[in-house]
Amino acid sequence: MSTATDKMAPAGAPALDVERLRADFPALHQEVHGKPLVYLDNGATAQKPQTVLDTIAQYYGRDYSNVHRGAHTLSERITAAYEEAREKVRAFINAPESREVVFVRGTTEAINLVAQSYGRVHLRKGDEVLITELEHHANIVPWQMLSDQTGATLKVAPINDAGEVVLEEFERRLGPRTKLVAIAHVSNALGTILPVAKMTEMAHAHGAKVLVDGAQAAPHQAIDVQALGCDFYAFSGHKLFGPTGIGVLYGRAELLAGMPPYQGGGEMIREVTFERTTFADIPQKFEAGTPHIVGAIGLGAAIDYVGAVGLTAIAAYEHELLQYATARLSEVPGLRIIGTAADKAAILSFVLEDVHAHDVGTIVDHEGVAVRTGHHCAMPVMQRYDVAATARASFAMYNTHAEVDTLVHALHKVREMFGR
Amino acid sequence: MSDLRDLYQEVIFDHNRNPRNFGKLEGANHKAEGFNPLCGDRLTLYLKVDEEGVIQDVAFDGKGCAISVASASLMTEALRGKPVAEAEALFRGFHDLLTDGHGAPVELGKLKVLEGVKAYPSRIKCATLAWHTLESALHDEDEPASTE
Numbered sequence: 001m002s003t004a005t006d007k008m009a010p011a012g013a014p015a016l017d018v019e020r021l022r023a024d025f026p027a028l029h030q031e032v033h034g035k036p037l038v039y040l041d042n043g044a045t046a047q048k049p050q051t052v053l054d055t056i057a058q059y060y061g062r063d064y065s066n067v068h069r070g071a072h073t074l075s076e077r078i079t080a081a082y083e084e085a086r087e088k089v090r091a092f093i094n095a096p097e098s099r100e101v102v103f104v105r106g107t108t109e110a111i112n113l114v115a116q117s118y119g120r121v122h123l124r125k126g127d128e129v130l131i132t133e134l135e136h137h138a139n140i141v142p143w144q145m146l147s148d149q150t151g152a153t154l155k156v157a158p159i160n161d162a163g164e165v166v167l168e169e170f171e172r173r174l175g176p177r178t179k180l181v182a183i184a185h186v187s188n189a190l191g192t193i194l195p196v197a198k199m200t201e202m203a204h205a206h207g208a209k210v211l212v213d214g215a216q217a218a219p220h221q222a223i224d225v226q227a228l229g230c231d232f233y234a235f236s237g238h239k240l241f242g243p244t245g246i247g248v249l250y251g252r253a254e255l256l257a258g259m260p261p262y263q264g265g266g267e268m269i270r271e272v273t274f275e276r277t278t279f280a281d282i283p284q285k286f287e288a289g290t291p292h293i294v295g296a297i298g299l300g301a302a303i304d305y306v307g308a309v310g311l312t313a314i315a316a317y318e319h320e321l322l323q324y325a326t327a328r329l330s331e332v333p334g335l336r337i338i339g340t341a342a343d344k345a346a347i348l349s350f351v352l353e354d355v356h357a358h359d360v361g362t363i364v365d366h367e368g369v370a371v372r373t374g375h376h377c378a379m380p381v382m383q384r385y386d387v388a389a390t391a392r393a394s395f396a397m398y399n400t401h402a403e404v405d406t407l408v409h410a411l412h413k414v415r416e417m418f419g420r
Numbered sequence: 421m422s423d424l425r426d427l428y429q430e431v432i433f434d435h436n437r438n439p440r441n442f443g444k445l446e447g448a449n450h451k452a453e454g455f456n457p458l459c460g461d462r463l464t465l466y467l468k469v470d471e472e473g474v475i476q477d478v479a480f481d482g483k484g485c486a487i488s489v490a491s492a493s494l495m496t497e498a499l500r501g502k503p504v505a506e507a508e509a510l511f512r513g514f515h516d517l518l519t520d521g522h523g524a525p526v527e528l529g530k531l532k533v534l535e536g537v538k539a540y541p542s543r544i545k546c547a548t549l550a551w552h553t554l555e556s557a558l559h560d561e562d563e564p565a566s567t568e
Binding site for chain 1: 423424427428433437458459460461462483484485486487540543546
């Protein structure tokens with residue numbers, strides 16, 4: 001499937017051997033409707049390398065027990081692996097300390113945790129939460145719920161036609177009442193990469209805390225929470241080639257330490273009597289009940305894998321692939337790309353003149369091509385562009401130029417069928 | 421591509437390109453909105469039902485995929501002149517057609533071109549949106565009909 005260009009990298013970036021990468025992902029090697037699968041729905045979830053599958057099998061199959069409990073060998077073995085995964089996450093996002101890494105179910109739970117734990121304590125009537133117009137529902141709805149509970153107001157910073165946050169408008173909405181700013185690192189519906197470090201600086205100048213929804217960023221670029229300066233960073237394991245049901249909330253230690261628990265139960269306590277309970281230190285305070293142990297260890301394996309490939313190489317390769325895909329898709333008559341920010345991740349949302357995205361999705365699937373169709377859990381973005389739905393091709397490090405060609409070929413078939 | 425043609429039959433393309441009874445209906449005495457939150461399809465259905473309970477006129481407008489627009493268009497053709505009870509029976513029959521239901525057989529006529537949708541579980545709601553909206557309109561429900 002690969003073309004010569006897949007082995008090439010822009011000057012200065014280490015090369016990415018895509019064919020070798022692809023060999024590591026068993027799910028990529030199958031046929032759909034008699035055609036080789038072209039998996040371009042990585043924004044929804046990414047496929048898993050064999051090493052992650054093997055790690056999961058190993059820890060369920062041999063080294064399995066509960067964590068932080070028994071004094072027996074298996075428990076000690078898996079506790080060490082679980083905590084080692086936390087350390088891998090710390091290094092992956094360059095957090096100062098591993099206790100600032102809380103394992104959660106995913107980005108959605110991480111944001112809800114901050115809304116319900118930090119938000120309910122620190123927000124009062126009249127306070128404000130600021131988000132942007134391009135947010136995923138997971139970074140809108142928890143703040144609406146919090147606003148209903150506290151009387152706080154949700155403010156929205158607009159985007160321009162290219163899908164970029166208008167920074168002057170963003171800054172104008174910051175003020176003494178802004179307590180929290182919650183922004184995507186990368187837009188799932190438009191691909192826009194937000195200038196998070198700059199926005200964080202602006203927010204901090206007004207004393208607001210900043211949460212970054214990194215669900216779409218983590219698989220595609222190096223994350224450095226210290227360089228970004230944010231107070232909270234959330235991402236999911238399953239989009240990072242890891243298991244579902246595991247994700248990460250990074251929070252500054254001093255903030256996490258001052259926050260009440262999100263859920264009560266075992267694992268998160270120090271001492272319990274019927275009169276009162278004292279809570280464990282961070283991060284255990286936020287990990288009530290038996291955690292997704294093997295999920296965390298699997299995520300650690302995914303981080304190892306991505307680290308070995310190299311995020312600089314991945315980002316460079318995907319950037320070049322995006323440019324190629326943008327140029328090729330632009331050749332399709334009647335195709336309009338939604339989201340044309342100057343700084344973009346490898347996500348291409350588009351509409352085809354007179355053909356609904358749902359029909360596009362079904363027809364290209366018959367050519368083996370998996371794309372997402374719909375509102376991408378970002379209905380306000382769809383309203384902004386006055387479209388009911390878009391088709392979205394979202395790329396990962398294992399996608400090739402030849403696969404882009406297959407998508408373009410499939411889109412021509414759609415036009416053919418619809419007599420355009 | 422042959423199996424894809426089972427879904428996208430020429431009749432469906434025809435009704436998608438030139439939907440019948442498309443637009444608002446003056447003097448409608450029943451009206452309802454339908455919404456498929458999964459794909460954002462929206463349609464409004466207008467009915468004029470006489471004292472005898474016969475659907476004298478019907479129209480729809482809105483936006484949707486080829487399957488939902490064609491299904492709405494075909495439905496309006498099938499409904500005109502039918503007593504409400506027969507319209508309800510058609511809905512049951514159509515629903516059975518797409519879900520392998522076991523209700524009493526109903527003569528579906530042209531509506532049978534949508535049978536191919538059965539093989540695409542994610543698209544069945546596209547085909548039934550107009551019919552759910554019909555139910556809402558007949559029962560004068562205030563909330564938009566939703567496929568969810």
